[in-house]
Amino acid sequence: QKEVEQDPGPLSVPEGAIVSLNCTYSNSAFQYFMWYRQYSRKGPELLMYTYSSGNKEDGRFTAQVDKSSKYISLFIRDSQPSDSATYLCAISYSSASKIIFGSGTRLSIRP
Amino acid sequence: AAGVIQSPRHLIKEKRETATLKCYPIPRHDTVYWYQQGPGQDPQFLISFYEKMQSDKGSIPDRFSAQQFSDYHSELNMSSLELGDSALYFCASSLGHNNEKLFFGSGTQLSVL
Numbered sequence: 001q002k003e004v005e006q007d008p009g010p011l012s013v014p015e016g017a018i019v020s021l022n023c024t025y026s027n028s029a030f031q032y033f034m035w036y037r038q039y040s041r042k043g044p045e046l047l048m049y050t051y052s053s054g055n056k057e058d059g060r061f062t063a064q065v066d067k068s069s070k071y072i073s074l075f076i077r078d079s080q081p082s083d084s085a086t087y088l089c090a091i092s093y094s095s096a097s098k099i100i101f102g103s104g105t106r107l108s109i110r111p
Numbered sequence: 112a113a114g115v116i117q118s119p120r121h122l123i124k125e126k127r128e129t130a131t132l133k134c135y136p137i138p139r140h141d142t143v144y145w146y147q148q149g150p151g152q153d154p155q156f157l158i159s160f161y162e163k164m165q166s167d168k169g170s171i172p173d174r175f176s177a178q179q180f181s182d183y184h185s186e187l188n189m190s191s192l193e194l195g196d197s198a199l200y201f202c203a204s205s206l207g208h209n210n211e212k213l214f215f216g217s218g219t220q221l222s223v224l
Contacts, residue, residue, distance in 0.1 A: 098159060
């Protein structure tokens with residue numbers, strides 16, 4: 001079993017829709033949770049970084065962590081075609097340890 | 112702002128050849144991480160260095176080796192290349208072990224024929 005599982009894509013939604021991306025993880029020892037965005041042939045770019053359960057909001061993006069169910073989510077409001085990319089959830093044991101990535105969800109926003 | 116620089120951007124090799132990938136971290140960053148991303152796969156952690164010393168090791172094959180130099184740039188050396196080594200290799204850097212401030216390069220696309 002992989003340490004982090006991510007909903008498979010591809011996911012296609014119309015412009016302006018709310019997008020929900022999800023991951024589950026297996027080990028409750030993971031404490032740090034991230035969402036990365038990756039455009040084709042580019043390196044991952046950090047979108048959201050959270051520690052502990054709860055919500056964190058940054059503009060149109062909201063990251064949600066539920067440690068009791070080992071479930072993390074990323075919500076994108078008012079989605080734009082420029083949001084079309086692969087979104088990778090990621091976890092780590094500490095702020096200083098290696099990052100373990102999910103397999104990614106390819107998202108396409110239709111104009 | 113300066114970013115993580117990787118070279119070359121593309122590399123084509125044949126089986127059993129060797130390859131060297133280079134990574135130049137963001138200025139003043141002292142920690143470098145290497146990741147391998149196969150087609151349609153998630154990035155897999157290979158190895159990391161902090162202050163020129165290996166700090167963590169992941170799923171790096173014995174055929175691969177890496178080091179970090181005094182100017183903090185890093186090189187990933189790959190020998191006896193196999194078809195399965197074809198992937199996008201990313202380098203990331205941070206100041207100290209701080210994955211909140213981790214920045215990735217654009218990667219080196221290695222194709223083994």
